[in-house]
Amino acid sequence: MKPLSIKDIALKAGVSITTVSFILNGKAKEKSISDAVIKKVQKIITESGYKPNQVARSLRTGNTNIIGLIVEDISNSFFSRIARLIEDKAYKKGYKIIYSSTENKIEKAQELINIFKSRKVDAYIISPVKGLEEDIQVLIDENIPVILFDRNLPELKTNYVGANHFEASYQATESFIKQGKKNIALVTTDIDVQQIAERFEGYKKSILDHTISYQKDLVLNIPFKQNEDETITQIIALLTNSNVDAVLFATNYLAISGLKALKQMGKKIDSNFAVIGYDDHEAFELHTPSISTIQQPLEEIAEAIIKLILAQLSSKAKLPDQKIVISAKLILRN
Amino acid sequence: MKPLSIKDIALKAGVSITTVSFILNGKAKEKSISDAVIKKVQKIITESGYKPNQVARSLRTGNTNIIGLIVEDISNSFFSRIARLIEDKAYKKGYKIIYSSTENKIEKAQELINIFKSRKVDAYIISPVKGLEEDIQVLIDENIPVILFDRNLPELKTNYVGANHFEASYQATESFIKQGKKNIALVTTDIDVQQIAERFEGYKKSILDHTISYQKDLVLNIPFKQNEDETITQIIALLTNSNVDAVLFATNYLAISGLKALKQMGKKIDSNFAVIGYDDHEAFELHTPSISTIQQPLEEIAEAIIKLILAQLSSKAKLPDQKIVISAKLILRN
DNA sequence: CTGAAAGCGCTTACAG
DNA sequence: CTGAAAGCGCTTACAG
Numbered sequence: 133m134k135p136l137s138i139k140d141i142a143l144k145a146g147v148s149i150t151t152v153s154f155i156l157n158g159k160a161k162e163k164s165i166s167d168a169v170i171k172k173v174q175k176i177i178t179e180s181g182y183k184p185n186q187v188a189r190s191l192r193t194g195n196t197n198i199i200g201l202i203v204e205d206i207s208n209s210f211f212s213r214i215a216r217l218i219e220d221k222a223y224k225k226g227y228k229i230i231y232s233s234t235e236n237k238i239e240k241a242q243e244l245i246n247i248f249k250s251r252k253v254d255a256y257i258i259s260p261v262k263g264l265e266e267d268i269q270v271l272i273d274e275n276i277p278v279i280l281f282d283r284n285l286p287e288l289k290t291n292y293v294g295a296n297h298f299e300a301s302y303q304a305t306e307s308f309i310k311q312g313k314k315n316i317a318l319v320t321t322d323i324d325v326q327q328i329a330e331r332f333e334g335y336k337k338s339i340l341d342h343t344i345s346y347q348k349d350l351v352l353n354i355p356f357k358q359n360e361d362e363t364i365t366q367i368i369a370l371l372t373n374s375n376v377d378a379v380l381f382a383t384n385y386l387a388i389s390g391l392k393a394l395k396q397m398g399k400k401i402d403s404n405f406a407v408i409g410y411d412d413h414e415a416f417e418l419h420t421p422s423i424s425t426i427q428q429p430l431e432e433i434a435e436a437i438i439k440l441i442l443a444q445l446s447s448k449a450k451l452p453d454q455k456i457v458i459s460a461k462l463i464l465r466n
Numbered sequence: 467m468k469p470l471s472i473k474d475i476a477l478k479a480g481v482s483i484t485t486v487s488f489i490l491n492g493k494a495k496e497k498s499i500s501d502a503v504i505k506k507v508q509k510i511i512t513e514s515g516y517k518p519n520q521v522a523r524s525l526r527t528g529n530t531n532i533i534g535l536i537v538e539d540i541s542n543s544f545f546s547r548i549a550r551l552i553e554d555k556a557y558k559k560g561y562k563i564i565y566s567s568t569e570n571k572i573e574k575a576q577e578l579i580n581i582f583k584s585r586k587v588d589a590y591i592i593s594p595v596k597g598l599e600e601d602i603q604v605l606i607d608e609n610i611p612v613i614l615f616d617r618n619l620p621e622l623k624t625n626y627v628g629a630n631h632f633e634a635s636y637q638a639t640e641s642f643i644k645q646g647k648k649n650i651a652l653v654t655t656d657i658d659v660q661q662i663a664e665r666f667e668g669y670k671k672s673i674l675d676h677t678i679s680y681q682k683d684l685v686l687n688i689p690f691k692q693n694e695d696e697t698i699t700q701i702i703a704l705l706t707n708s709n710v711d712a713v714l715f716a717t718n719y720l721a722i723s724g725l726k727a728l729k730q731m732g733k734k735i736d737s738n739f740a741v742i743g744y745d746d747h748e749a750f751e752l753h754t755p756s757i758s759t760i761q762q763p764l765e766e767i768a769e770a771i772i773k774l775i776l777a778q779l780s781s782k783a784k785l786p787d788q789k790i791v792i793s794a795k796l797i798l799r800n
Numbered sequence: 801c802t803g804a805a806a807g808c809g810c811t812t813a814c815a816g
Numbered sequence: 817c818t819g820a821a822a823g824c825g826c827t828t829a830c831a832g
Contacts, residue, residue, distance in 0.1 A: 135583075135608070137809055148819045153811060164817055183584040187524045188809035191824050196521065198564070198585075206553065212546035216567060219540065223566065228581065230532070230564045232557065233550060247562065249469075250517040251532075274469070391752050415749035418725050471825055482803040487827060498801055522825035525808050 136182045144180070145173045152177075156184055190252060199441065200248035201231040202241065202258045203282075210384060210411045210428070211259070214281075217434030218257065225442060227254070236323055236356050238263040245271070255441050260285050262324050277444035279437050283325040284455070291444075292455045293436045295428045297327050300460035301334035304380050304408045304426055307462060309342045311406060313378040317350040317370060319390060320382035331382045331410070350376060360389055367393040377405055384411040384425075391419060408462070422465035432458050470516045478514070479507045486511075490518055524586060533775065534582035535565040536575065536592045537616075544718060544745045544762070545593070548615075551768030552591065559776060561588070570657055570690050572597040579605070589775050594619050596658050611778035613771050617659040618789070625778075626789045627770045629762045631661050634794035635668035638714050638742045638760055641796060643676045645740060647712040651684040651704060653724055654716035665716045665744070684710060694723055701727040711739055718745040718759075725753060742796070756799035766792050 138156075142149040152173055154163045160170045176182075190196040199222055203211040219229050230253065234241040241261050245268070248256065255277035260268065265285050271278050272290050280292045308316050318335045321328055332351070339346050352370050354363050367390050370376065381387035387409030394401065401407050401421055409416050409425035416423040436456045444451055472490075476483040486507055488497045494504045510516075524530045533556055537545040553563050564587065568575040575595050579602070582590065589611035594602065599619050605612050606624055614626045642650050652669045655662060666685070673680050686704050688697050701724050704710065715721035721743030728735065735741050735755055743750050743759035750757035770790045778785055 139809080149810080150812080150819055150821095151817095154818095157811080159812095166817060169818085183580060185525075185586065185809050186584045187521060187530065187586050188824090189811080190521045191519075191525050191808090191826085192810045192812090194824080205550065206540075207543070207547045207550035209541070209543060209546070212543070212549075213541045215546075215565075216539065216541035219565070219567060228564055228566070228585070230562055231553070232562070233553060246517060250520045251562070252519065252521050388748050388752070395752065395754075413748065414722050415747075415752050418722070418729065418749050419752060420729075420754045473825080483826080484803055484805095484828080485801095488802095491827080493828095500801060503801085519825050522808090523827080525810085525824090526826045526828090528808080 135185070136180055138182075138184065141173070141176055141180065141182050145169075145176050147173065194252070195254055196252050197226055198228050198230055198251070198253045200244075200251075200253040200256045200258075201229050202244050202248075202256065202260075203231065203233055204236055204259055204261075205233045206231055207233075208385070209413060210282075210430075213430050214434055214437075217430060218438055221434065221438040222441075234259075234261055236261055242267050255279070255445055257281060257437055257441065259283055260325075275450060277441055279440050279444075281433065281437055283327045286326060289453055291440045291453050293433055293440065294327065294457060295433070295460040296457050297330035297460065298334040298337075300426045300462065301331040301380060301382070302338040303334075303462050304424075305335045305338035306342070307424075307464065308378040308380070308406055308408070309338065309344065311378070313406060314344060315347070315350060315374065315376050316344075316378045316380065317352065317374070317376045318380050318382065319352045319354065319367060319370070319386050321356050321386065322353045323356050328382060335380060350374065354386060360392075363389045364393045364396065368397055371397065371399065378407070380408050380410075382410055384409060384413045386410070387423065387425070388413060388415060391415070391423070412463075417465065424465045425463050426460050427463050428460045429458055469519070470514055472516075472518065475507065475510055475514065475516050478510050479503075481507065528586070529588055530586050531560055532562050532564050532585070532587045534578075534585075534587035534590045534592075535563050536578050536582075536590065536594075537565065537567055538570055538593055538595075539567045540565055541567075542719070543747060544616075544764075547764050548768055548771075551765060552772055555768065555772040556775075568593075568595055570595055576601050589613070589779055591615060591771055591775065593617055594659075609784060611775055613774050613778075615767065615771055617661040620660060623787050625774045625787050627767055627774065628661065628791060629767070629794040630791050631664035631794065632668040632671075634760045634796065635665040635714060635716070635744075636672040637668075637796050638758075639669045639672035640676070641758075641798065642712040642714070642740055642742070643672065643678065645712070647740060648678060649681070649684060649708065649710045650678075650712040650714065651686065651708070651710045652714050652716065653686045653688065653701060653704070653720050655720065656687045656689050662716060669714060684708065688720060694726075697723045698727045698730065702731055705731065705733065712741070714742050714744075716744055718743060718747045720744075721757065721759070722747060722749060725749065725757070746797075751799065758799045759797050760794050761797050762794045763792055 138149045138152050142152045154160050155170055155173045206212055222229055232244045238261050241264050257279050259282040260280055265287055268288055278290045282294055284292045336346055381390050407423055409423050412425055412427050416425050472483045472486050476486045488494050489504055489507045540546055556563055566578045572595050575598050591613050593616040594614055599621055602622055612624045616628055618626045670680055715724050741757055743757050746759055746761050750759050
């Protein structure tokens with residue numbers, strides 16, 4: 133059973149496909165189609181359940197009404213929550229989302245951009261990998277809206293939405309210092325992106341500003357691709373061999389691994405040993421004791437992203453680029 | 467800067483677009499294009515970075531190579547993990563995923579199917595809502611591959627992949643009974659789907675089989691749309707007003723709410739009070755004490771789904787429907 | 801060994 | 817007030 137086409141509707145209504153098309157696209161009045169014809173055609177459309185073929189429409193108009201979402205890993209709760217919020221907002225404006233995960237691999241990210249390009253997505257929301265600058269620049273040159281989020285690529289002149297990680301980890305570290313902590317560790321990842329670098333810089337600056345000496349061996353750099361067991365082993369080693377009295381984790385999954393490490397060690401979080409996580413995770417609040425964390429306001433981030441996208445999509449002229457920085461909040465839970 | 471078309475390539479190569487098309491689609495040999503021409507055209511394609519317009523290709527061939535994924539909520543970790551696994555597997559076969567969340571609303575689900583239909587997705591992976599039978603039947607009638615997962619709609623003759631929830635919650639309840647529990651509560655949701663009904667039936671049957679009396683007031687039915695604070699209040703009420711010594715939660719988010727309730731009450735999980743969750747969640751293992759749970763094997767489920775999809779997509783004839791039931795496992799953690 | 805032409809289902813400038 | 821026709825970028829049956 134082949135689906136109906138505009139031709140079938142035109143035939144049934146005894147009008148041309150031009151007329152049907154105008155009515156479908158709300159241009160009936162503008163094109164001064166008579167009310168009688170509009171009524172008749174609309175009745176047939178409703179009764180037959182005809183839905184225009186968007187693929188044909190896309191080929192003709194050049195718009196697909198699809199937004200490409202490229203993230204590190206859609207199963208990471210930070211990204212899946214953002215994805216959900218973006219989906220909701222985009223949906224209301226008639227846009228659908230096609231997603232894919234880069235796993236932080238530059239080759240995969242490049243391939244994804246190419247695939248999305250050949251599918252003619254209208255706009256891109258990308259949590260980029262370093263090394264993707266050139267590919268994104270090509271999109272920008274072709275005047276396709278691009279919003280970077282979570283991670284900025286400073287060399288690129290395009291839109292960006294993200295949190296102020298420097299400030300947030302500065303504050304988190306400072307809160308440790310105010311509690312009298314002296315040996316504050318940072319567990320971070322080796323992903324080479326500005327966002328992660330900022331978290332380290334904020335930590336370091338805070339320590340130096342408070343005249344504590346910066347101890348290089350208290351910074352643990354976990355390779356991104358490393359499996360969790362190895363990560364837990366490394367964290368246990370860090371905490372066993374040193375007199376660390378506080379740990380800041382630079383991502384939510386590292387904090388989760390850290391909590392598992394503590395559990396294995398039988399080490400308690402108390403007045404002698406403090407922990408702060410990054411991003412939120414249900415496990416943080418539920419943990420005994422609850423874990424303080426640096427929270428990125430997901431709703432605000434998603435809102436900013438979709439606003440930028442829609443502004444670009446509805447404007448013929450190229451809009452000025454915006455770099456939107458949203459305050460992450462330190463949520464103290466003990 | 468307009469992207470290159472097949473016409474541009476043909477022009478540059480001094481051949482017809484037919485020839486270029488054959489080469490692009492690997493039909494060069496079959497169509498006996500000379501090696502010299504193949505070489506020349508391929509060189510131009512590589513150098514120019516030409517990528518065929520998939521929208522045009524889709525309009526012509528009728529295939530989009532896009533699979534529609536319709537779930538309850540993409541930000542729920544059960545679904546986002548499945549989404550990630552499916553994405554990986556589909557990607558390797560050249561398929562992309564377009565997703566959307568139904569929020570368990572039948573109208574939204576129907577709308578999504580319509581939107582995906584007009585975008586001509588090649589196949590559907592649906593975690594359905596009751597009431598969607600007719601719309602899905604239309605897809606089946608049109609010979610479009612449909613795989614239901616997580617929830618079956620028994621009236622529909624189509625493919626399904628899911629866990630044996632009856633068996634799993636029977637076992638979980640039985641494990642409580644073997645621990646000597648007498649007043650076992652079930653916290654479940656009011657979503658009217660077989661999957662949830664099975665969890666209740668397994669619980670009830672297990673209780674009756676072990677000659678414990680079934681107490682209706684120990685089953686708490688949480689409305690799906692209810693906000694979490696209200697849910698926590700209800701769980702606290704259940705645990706305060708009764709002598710419940712064990713609780714089985716029918717979903718992961720209900721278990722999380724339950725753990726929050728316990729934390730608020732200051733009630734400990736110990737030899738006098740046991741808890742089992744559903745699906746997994748990082749918070750379960752990390753919790754003090756760790757929370758036992760019924761785990762659905764996500765990898766197996768995703769694998770089964772994608773296998774069914776690909777089999778359907780690559781077969782011209784309609785394949786026999788399969789209902790694949792995968793064993794959920796009770797993971798005891800204390 | 802290769803190409804001209806039809807057609808997928810739409811939109812829209814143009815004509816009347 | 818309405819329609820015939822061109823064209824979006826491909827694929828493929830057919831012809832030579």
